[in-house]
Amino acid sequence: MKTLYTFIICGIAMLALTQTANGQQRGLINVELSGAPFKQLVDAIESQTDYHFYYNPRTTDSLKITLSAQNQNVNAVLGHALAGTQLHFAVDPQGNIFVTEGRDIMTDLPVDFFDTGVAPSQQTLASGFDYTAYEKREKEKKLVESKLYAIGPKSSNLQGNATMAGHVRDVTNGEPLVGATVYIEKPLIGVITDQFGYYAITLPKGRHELKIKSISMKSTVRQIMLYADGKLEIELDPDVTPLKEVVVESDKDVRVMGMQMGMEKLDIKTMKNMPLALGETDIMKVVLALPGVQSVGEGTVGLNVRGGAANQNLILFNDAVVYNPSHLFGFFSTFNPDVLKNVELYKSGITADYGGRLSSVLDVSSREGNLKKFQGSGGISPITGRLTLEGPLIKEKTSFLIGARSTYSDWILRQLHNERLKNSQASFYDVNLNVSHKINDRNNLYLSGYMSHDKFKLNTDTSYAYSDRNASIKWKHIFNNKLYAVATGGISKYSYTMSSDLNPVEAFDMNFSIQQINGKVDFSYFLNAKHTINAGVSVVRYSLQPGHIAPKGEQSTQKTMALQHEQGQENAIYIGDNFEVSPKLSIYGGVRYSFYEYLGPRNVYQYANGIPRSESSITDSLYYGSGKSIASYGGAEPRFSIRYSVSQNASVKFSYNRMRQYIQMLSNTTAMTPTDIWKLSDAYIKPQVGDQVSLGFYKNTRKHSLEISLEAYYKTTQNALDFKGGAVLLLNKHIETDVVDSRGKAYGVEFMLKRAAGKLNGWLSYTYSRSFLQTVSPYASEVVNKGDYYPSNYDKPHAVNFVGNYKFSRRFNFSLNMTYSTGRPITLPLAKYELGGNYRLYYSDRNQYRIPDYFRTDISINIEGNHKIKKLAHSSWTFAVYNLTGRANAYSVFFRSENGQVKGYKLSVFAQPIPTVTYNFKF
Amino acid sequence: MQAGKPYGLFYYTCMTMIMSGCLEPYAPPDADTGVDILVVEGFLDHGRSAASVRLTRAIALAATETPSPEENAKVTIEESDGPTITLTADTIAGSYRASDLTIDPDKQYRLHITTQQGSEYVSDYENVYPTPDIDSVTWHGTAAGTTVYASTHDATGNGRYYLWDYVETYEYRSTYAPGYQIQRGEVVPLREEDYVNRCWATKPATSILLHSTKNLGVDAMLDYPLVFMPVRSIKLSIRYSILVKLKVVSEKHYAFWQQLKNTTENIGGLFDPMPSQVVGNVHNIRDAREPVLGYFGAGELREKRIFIKHDELPEELQRVTPKPQGCEIDTVLLGLIKALPDKTYLIYPVGANGPGTAGGYTTAMPICMDCRVQGGVTKRPDFWN
Secondary structure, eight states: OOSHHHHHHHHHHHHHHOOOOSOOOOOOEEEEEEEEEHHHHHHHHHHHSSOEEEEOHHHHTTOEEEEEEEEEOHHHHHHHHHTTSSEEEEEOTTSEEEEEESSOOOOSOOTTTTOSSOOOTTSOOSSOOOOOHHHHHHHHHHHHHHSEEEESSOOSOOOSEEEEEEEEEETTTOOBOTTOEEEETTTTEEEEOOTTSEEEEEEESEEEEEEEEOTTBOOEEEEEEEOSSEEOOEEEOBSSSSSOOOOOOOOHHHHHHSSOOSEEEEEHHHHHTSOOGGGOOOHHHHHTTSTTEEOSSTTOOOOEETTOOGGGEEEEETTEEOSOOEEGGGTEESOOGGGEEEEEEEOSSOOTTOOSOSSEEEEEEEOOOOSSOOEEEEEEOSSEEEEEEEEEEETTTEEEEEEEEEEOHHHHHHHOSOHHHHTOEEEEEEEEEEEEEEOSSSEEEEEEEEEEEEEEEOSSSEEEEEEEEEEEEEEEEEEETTEEEEEEEEEEEEEEEEEEOSSGGGOEEEEEEEEEEEEEEEEEEEOSSSEEEEEEEEEEEEEEEEEEEEEOSSSOOBOOEEOOOEEEEEEEEEEEEEEEEETTEEEEEEEEEEEEEEEOSEEEEEEOTTSOOOGGGEEEEEEEOTTOEEEEEEEEEEEEEEEEEEETTEEEEEEEEEEEEOEEEEOOBSSOOTTOEEEEOOSSSOOEEEEEEEEEEEEEETTTTEEEEEEEEEEEEEEEEEEOTTOOOTTOTTGGGTEEEEEEEEEEEEEEEEEOSSSEEEEEEEEEEEEEEEEOOSSGGGOSGGGOOEEOTTOOOEEEEEEEEEESSSSEEEEEEEEEEOOOEEOOEEEEEEETTEEEEEEOSTTOEEOOOEEEEEEEEEEEOOOOSSSSOEEEEEEEEESTTOOOOOSEEEEEEETTEEEEEEEESSOSOEEEEEEEEEO | OOTTOTTHHHHHHHHHHHHHOEEEEOOOTTTTSOOOOEEEEEEEETTTTEEEEEEEEOEETTOOSOOOBOOSOEEEEEETTSOEEEEEEOSSTTEEEEOSOOOOTTSEEEEEEEOTTOOEEEEOOEEOBOOOOEEEEEEEEETTEEEEEEEEEOTTSOOOEEEEEEEEEEEEEOSSOOOEEEETTEEEEOOGGGOOSEEEEEEEOSSOEEEEOTTBSSSEEEEEEEEEEETTOGGGSSEEEEEEEEEEOOHHHHHHHHHHHHHHHSOSSTTSBOOOOOOOSEEESSOTTSOOEEEEEEEOEEEEEEEEEGGGSOGGGOOOOOOOTTOOOEEEEHHHHTTSOTTOEEOOEESOOSTTOOSEEEEOOHHHHOGGGGTOBSSOOTTOO
16 A cells, blocks of 8 residues: 555445445444554554554554543544544444545545446445435535546556547536536646537646536536546536526636637526517527627517628528528527527637638527436417427437427417407417437437428418428547547528419419538547647538419419529538647637539520620520539638737637628518528629638636626628619519629627626626628619718617626526617608609618617516425526616608608607516426 | 406507507608709600600708799700600699600600709600500499409500509588688678588599519409598598509619609518619719609500499498598687687578577588688589589
8 A cells, every 4th residue: 555545446445345234333432542653543443343444554653642532432532533633534334444644535435436437327325315316416526526537548658648538418418518618727728618518638648637617517627647548528517406597607718718709609598597578588689689799670680790791690500501590570589498508609710610601600509308317398478388308219328309389479369359460470380309319439420400480471461481491410420539520411491482362363472492401521630739620521502492483373364483493502621720839829720712603504694794784785695504513603711810818817819710601692671581582692693702800808807707808800791782772682583683792891899798607697798880881883873872881781880788697596586688779770861852743752872870779678587486306397487578668769760651741750669668477397 | 358368468469569569750850951853754645745844843851832843944855866846834833845746656755954054954765655545444342441443454465564643533521511701700601602511632642553564474454453442431422533544664664663662652661672762764964973853754644534423332331421520510609700710611500580690600610611621622623524
């Protein structure tokens, strides 16, 4: 027994192997010592009782014991004898006494002692005490934290580095934890788990204390002895057992220490605490409370990130593209809060593995089903009902998660005594299904399916229906600790139909659809402690059916008309390297090369040169056969970021990235509408190219409880689309005659103060941002505002957001949300004139005026059910008031000529406080 | 709210707010300052061998006066490679006319204006489009009201872009028929020609009606709805007439009106197209950037008039038009008559103590007695038989 460690290990081994009978007499002790060596006390106790001592003689040989005890138990005797020394003792139920130096010893067997992997929770603890699940986990946590894990085969060569890897999971359901930080403090080396909860960290060989932190999970540590490359699976406990914690705890150190800038990550638990309209947790609305994100109006779903158009956001749901994330015109988003895990929004510093859109990436991930037990959750709000079920298909290997949500608004509308509303219809539903399967330690398979559907008819004779569907399959293969690959395949389809039977002679059905099939293989290679390399290839195949109209009913004389189908292919290869030059300096350099082809079959109109393109300037039409390239574009997209730590709590970051976008939405309305059409870049419509530089300063104070960040950006867009006045976009056979090339510029500063933890948490942000467009055309008739830069529809210079949560108790939580922003630009009439017997309006230059400023306050109170662990269902109530002050914020301003009079109106959507009650349950 | 639906009110509020929102009047910041822009409305009518042009100026949004006419301008219509037609000022200020013209439908025509200040404007050259006859103007009544429809077809299939217009004329009565008037402090019985209880109102179409058959298999429109009049509408209280007008126009001309419709009638919703400056086909010769509003077109105007009598309506639509609000009869004692303003109408005498004496007169608010207050004239139109 040379060292303390071998001592402990041997001691515990013996303890485990020799089960001493429990009922033996453990008598009282009489002992009288004066300046005696420790050995003498040991002998005395061992002779009077059947206790056995285990200790290291070296730690006790300087000890002299002076003691007088009459009929005392062993604890009292030893407590007295060792008082004031560095020694501790522990007595186990079998009658073994361990004396250690400097630290306590656990007398229960480390639960995973005979396993190399994770602590299985079924193993009974040596103690007969009836632990509750919570206490049991607490105990397990203590045990695994103190255990020393040997990584790699033991060797005496501790020169150089080794890589250890594994997953970080939630102990209660086996779900991987994304974005958990795994790090050591000396020297400061850390990594963040990826979307699978996977981490790989390269450390100097030897003894380390590995720390693991994750949002709303209890932080933990692992004692490791790193001999060589190896594996360590880690499970974390939820911070609060059965309750939803009020946490806005982002990865605290990440903001300062991580490479990424311009990124916001929101956990579903954070989102659920925000007070929202109509009693639904809505991620799109929560994202809108972040600095740099705006929308053109309340109840619209399009996001404008850092002055970009709404179609410039790549919205991913489990790696599949979502084209329209909105229900009911945008009052709801299509993401069911019960199946979501988290949302990441990248505004700048976008890495090379993402591409295809200019402004941002909104990466929405759903949870994986519980690997350990069946459970369900749901909720009822004034508008919707939802239910989610999950559980293992094969315990610890395969799990499923299925969630559905639907509205009963149709039913509500029918109950109304208003003819206008009675004749209206509005319904929607969405369904999610996830299956994840662990093939073995090295291979994992994930399947995800999603579908949303909307149907509405608003007191008109035209009904609309739209649907977004996607499915993806993902296979993750770990080659070794340093290299893993993820292969993803997906299909996304968005379609809508419109049908009218106002006039039977002209009744029609019209439809549109866009489909994309994509494949991607992504490799992550942890070259060494300093380099992490990420590379891959991606292919996207687009096929569009841009419009088809057909007669409806026998009387209809509507001509059947179909626009030619469009197809295109976008290929990309990319590589990026995260290089940690020194603990203070990190660099990310990456490049994506994308190549796009617009493919036949298609008839392409040719236009006369030197005059504006119009129907009358068509000179010819050229036919391209199937698969023939009609137009091709491509180019490099460099991505670069650098982080320099000024101190341990402060850093400066800079990033530059270029993005290319080969598909655009055609819309000449202010907000995105379900019937907007998408268009591939072709011979006339060039792909959009965006460049952004961004500089940020980040500081954490007071033990990381307060985070301050300041980011500035400047970005430019080439080949943005604008439209000639009065352009008709639907069923247009030659859309190129109606578009005008334009360019954009945007700049801004975002300031954010965030308190991540504590009873009072939340954030306050201020954003100053501008966004401009300019039409570029040689023809005066095509330019907007004389060819000058003009503010875009979403140019709102000042925005202030406050989100605060105050936790009165574990059961009672109060949230306040305040939003202010400058009104969006609009075009106002300047004069009126008479034409055709009525007054008409003469409008100003585009977007020269603004609607009144926007201000709103919401509150909500969450009340959790009681804390009994064993009950049928856990439930919670949310009471919320949206727009507490009842301010009539302008949704839009418009003018109408009525009976020869020009009248101006301001329309507000939620002009009164709207209270809602939502009941949520979990079983 | 019915029993058993306790949440009805809540849902109602909620859904109403979502679907119809809350409308408030809004005055734009620069409503009182005008923009001085020339407005041109011109048409060369091949069918009538005539041309008419009206020149006005745009006025401030909040202005209550009518737009000022552009007078003393030199207005001509130029035939491509042909003669020039000179228009002369009409009696209505700002209107210019020419008639008995020889118009070659295979030629193109353009408008040329030189204003008094010397600014010179020309339009683009326009083709002369033939317009088919209006096949029929019909009406149909349902419990909710009456709709007027029009139908047309073009056997040649060249029509495609149609611009409808109409003028409504209707006869109506005031609620009370006054028989007396205060003239210089005296109660004077009205002469028959001064009666003000029977009026005819003439109103232009309030919305732009256009229709394209471009996407239809046949170049025809069957029962295109023009006007809807709800039950009890004053228009159908006695007799109603509508003069339906039809023009076939060029695609560009059609687009102009479409754009005008979009920017005046469907504006403001987030899902409506953004307003834009509607550019016509008239330009300043020297300054292409100067905005000129309106359009000059050439073609044929077809017209058809129908009448609808109140008693021709289906039974369920033969309802009394409600009185204007506050139309209650008041009695004014003789002693107080003098306190009433001059020209006040009185309905009939009350409390008479034999012929020539009256204790007082009944009267009501002007809108209840003088039908002209509601926009009509007492002169019977020529076509009203």
